[in-house]
Amino acid sequence: MLGTGSDPGYTLGMMQKAQELLKKALALPDKERADLAGNLIDSLDDTVDEDAEAAWQAEIVRRLEEVRSGKVRTTSWDEVRRKGRALLDGR
Numbered sequence: 776m777l778g779t780g781s782d783p784g785y786t787l788g789m790m791q792k793a794q795e796l797l798k799k800a801l802a803l804p805d806k807e808r809a810d811l812a813g814n815l816i817d818s819l820d821d822t823v824d825e826d827a828e829a830a831w832q833a834e835i836v837r838r839l840e841e842v843r844s845g846k847v848r849t850t851s852w853d854e855v856r857r858k859g860r861a862l863l864d865g866r
Contacts, residue, residue: 800811841847 800808803811838847842849
């Protein structure tokens, strides 16, 4: 629930403002919506993991090496989508 006060009017007012902001945000072009979403997500977590970027780079290199060596096989987007739809449909 939005709002921190015990006044229901305050909470209702905040909810209405949030709905208005959402409506405006959804009307933005894709790029601007993506930028806004990223900024909102970033604002929720103020802790910075200094090692995260290095860890992701190491993971990318590891996965790329597995693909190049033939240890793992890639899957086409069409196949992933087909399997995902089958899972969602309960097949």
